[in-house]
Amino acid sequence: MEIYLPIAEISQNIFFLLSIGFVAGVLSGMFGVGGGFLTTPILILSGVPPAIAVGSEANHIVGSSLTGFLNYFRRKNVDIIMGAILLLGGVIGSASGVFLFRLLSIQGRVEEVISFTYILFLGSVGIYMLYESLKTRKKKKSGSLIKLHEHSWIHGLPFRIKFRRSKLYISIIPPLIISYIIGVLAAIMGVGGGFILVPAMIYLLGMSTQVVIGTSLMQILFVSITSTIMHAYINQTVDVVLSGLLLLGGVLGVQMGAFVVQRVSGEVLRMLLGIIIVCLCLFLISELVIDPKYIFILDLLQ
């Protein structure tokens, strides 16, 4: 069954859109990522104009991350203070990211920078997650003790705060810097940044996987609200029919994801996310290397 998307000005299969929404929902329920890093490229490949895919995806993430956030909030798995600090860094970061984006687009190098940063980050994050989770699994099996997290000099910088939910007593400087960098990247790549934020919170800040997901959803929620309004106001690229269908498909997915999380241990979860990220990275590399079917890409202007 086809449906006409009024802003994208194309028609798409309803069930195709619902199933993309479902997959994104599972991801956001399980890993606390918006799923934009996966759905945006799929939508573009299926013929949705890139700008509209990015804008509508932001709107979709508002809904799905709110559901996920409320779920984790109820179970007291959100660190509000940490979330607020991450948000602050993220907002400043995305503002400078928009500026950098403009600078790059003047030089006509945006797309290449986007695709290379994607591959670089996805590749290194994914491979590290796989390596670490496999190592933890082995250690657990052999019964040796696992440290909650390793303390290093970066945690000991000034302005230390107690993050009760995360069971941390660290300086606010590392989370600010991390979220700033992620904000810059997110603005350039047109995604929420959850897929980098989650591993960063786990490995660099040493938060536990369960709290990370809820806190990341909080940050994604606010970032996606801002970017939906910006995309709608400045570019008119938010298609509510498209994002509504994605949301509808995600209803079941988010719940399923959150259900699975309760029954699976942290390192298995990290391993799964690692596998997905590495797969996407390989896919992006293949796009660069394999001969494309069409070497001319069109954008209909008014």
Add this chain to the structure above:
Amino acid sequence: MKLFLIFYLIFFISIFKANSKKLIIADISDNKINIDVGFKGAKLLFFGVIDDEGDVVVSVTGPRKTIEVIKKEKKMGLWLNSDTKVFFDVPSYYYVASTRPLKELNADNVLQINQVGIENIRFAGAEEQEERNSWVNGIIKSMIKAGRYNPKQGLIQISDKRLFKTELNFSAELVDGQYLVDTLLLKDGAVIAARRSFINVSKTGYGEKIYKMANDNSLLYGLTAVFFAFIFGFIVHEITRRINA
């Protein structure tokens, strides 16, 4: 009704026969296409009368647009964007139907002049002739892939040597605006009669309301979009909480 129309058309032709000019009279079953959220494409009946034997060619051209084209090129083993060019007056839609395949008409020159047939579409852009051809061919290929140009030629049926009819197929990939339907009557490789008809494509219903609000009142539209996503996310959470409780 149809019979009446045909008589009416023949009557018209007999009047115009006084002039030695050849004539085509044609009409469309509907000269409006409304795009609503459930739009899946449209089929219109195009029919008419010719007053001389020959081949009839009908082409449908969508509103002409400016497009930006990015060309990919392999550099150091990687496919990168090598060049960007802007083209003007590119038809956003193209469809052609004919009584015989275009190649069999032996009228290549005439078809080229009248921009009939996908390979004869013209638009403005890059200057150098040699480079231009590869870009234009690439644009046409991508347009076909996007469902905007129809590579399959439609068939026109002629009955009683005078009446012709064909079905105009429109994919769902339509932009709004005025579409031109050009009918040519060809004989011995020359155009002996021509006629232009119009189809108006516009958005209606919810689709139009959404489109209008997004463009005219974009800040409110963005806030509404966020608001609905919020309500949606909240309701989903509440429902599952009650189910699980």
